[in-house]
Amino acid sequence: ETVLTQSPGTLSLSPGERASLSCRASQNVGNNYLAWYQQIPGQAPRLLIYAASNRATGVADRFSGSGSGADFTLTISRLEPEDSAVYYCQQYGNTPTLTFGGGTKVQIK
Amino acid sequence: EVQLVESGGGLVQPGRSLRVSCTASGITFRYNTMNWVRQAPGKGLEWVGFIRGEAYGDTSEYAASVEGRFTISKDDSKTIAYLQMNSLKIEDTAIYYCTTVGGHNWHYYFDSWGQGTLVTVSS
Numbered sequence: 652e653t654v655l656t657q658s659p660g661t662l663s664l665s666p667g668e669r670a671s672l673s674c675r676a677s678q679n680v681g682n683n684y685l686a687w688y689q690q691i692p693g694q695a696p697r698l699l700i701y702a703a704s705n706r707a708t709g710v711a712d713r714f715s716g717s718g719s720g721a722d723f724t725l726t727i728s729r730l731e732p733e734d735s736a737v738y739y740c741q742q743y744g745n746t747p748t749l750t751f752g753g754g755t756k757v758q759i760k
Numbered sequence: 761e762v763q764l765v766e767s768g769g770g771l772v773q774p775g776r777s778l779r780v781s782c783t784a785s786g787i788t789f790r791y792n793t794m795n796w797v798r799q800a801p802g803k804g805l806e807w808v809g810f811i812r813g814e815a816y817g818d819t820s821e822y823a824a825s826v827e828g829r830f831t832i833s834k835d836d837s838k839t840i841a842y843l844q845m846n847s848l849k850i851e852d853t854a855i856y857y858c859t860t861v862g863g864h865n866w867h868y869y870f871d872s873w874g875q876g877t878l879v880t881v882s883s
Contacts, residue, residue, distance in 0.1 A: 686869035688805075695857055695873040696797075696805065707871065739805055746866045748823060749807040 653677055653745040655752035657738075663758040668730050672755045674740035676721040681744030687716055687725045690754075691736045699738075700725065727757070735759045762786040762872040764858045769877030772848055780877050782841040782858030790814045793861045794834055794841035795870060798854035808856070811841065816865060826852075848881045855879075 654677040664670055674685065687700040698707040700716035703723060713728040727734055740752040768780040782794065795810035809822035811832040820832045831844040841858060855876040861868035 682867070684863070684867050684869070688870075695875055696870075697873065698862075698869065698871050701862060701869045701871075741805070741807075741869060743863055743867045743869050747821065749868065751805040751807070753804050 652748045653680065653742050653750050655740055655742055655750055657740060657752035657755045659755060660753075661756045661758060663760055664730055665760045666730055666732060670727040670730055670734075670757055672725040672727075672738055672757070674718075674723040674725070674752050676723075676742060678745065679720045680723075680742045683719050683723075684742060684744030685716070685718070685723045686741045686743065687714075688739045688741065689734075689736045690739065691733075696739065730757075730759055732759050762860060764860070764872060764874035766856065766858050766874045766877035769856065769879045771880045771882060773883055774848060774850055774881055776848055777844070777846045778848065778879060779842055779844045780856055780879065782843075782874060784839045784841065784858075784860075787839075787860060789834075789839040790836040793868065794832070795859045795861050795868065796832065796841075796843050797857045797859060797870060797873075798852075799857070799876075800851070800854045803854075806854075808843070810861065810868065812865070821866070845879070848879075850881050853879060853881045 683703040685703045688696040690696040704716045737754045763785045791813040796808040811820040834841045857876045858874040859870035860872045862871040
C-alpha cells in the first residue's frame, strides 16, 4: 500500500498570499496519478486536480498542481477567504489500494 | 449535471447489518463505475470500494478493511448503487460518500461526490 504524507498539518496565511501544500508518497506513484481535493467544513470533498497537474472543470486557475514520482505539490497562488478548507491528496497509480493523505488544513487569517 | 444522493444511514448495533443507497442522475449509469469513500468523525478520507460498469461485467473491488463484510451492487434500471454493510464494527462509524470516477480501470480518482450519509455503529 502506498502511504501518502501531507505537510504541513496546518497552514495559516493571509488573503493574497501563496500557499504550498506537500504530498509525499512512500513509493513512486505510477504514471503520476495523483489527485487533490478540497473539503470545506460541513461539505463533501471536491476534486481540484487530477493526474498531478490537470485542473478539474470549474476550478479556479489560482489552484495548480505539480510534481512527479513520489513528491507532489498543490499551490494556491493568491489565497481568498473561501479557500479556508482541508486539502487531501489521493494516489490512484498504485493498485489495489487507492489511498489518501491525512490532509492539510489551510486557515485564512 | 451529475447528482448523487445518499440515503439509508443511521444508528446500528455492532455485529448488525445496514444498507445505504446512492441515487444517481445526470450520468449514463450502466456504463459508470460507482465508488464509495468514508470519513470517520473528525478524521480523513478512506476509500471503501467500487463497482465497475457494464463493460467490465459489474465487478467490484474493496479495501482490505471491509473486504468480506461489505458488498457493493447496483440497479441500473433505478440508477441506484448500494453499499451493503454486514458484521458492522464500531470503527465503521463514518460519513459514507458515493462518488463517480474519472480515470480508467482500477486507476480512479473521484470526480463527483454526494453529500454523504452518516452511519453510527454503537450499542
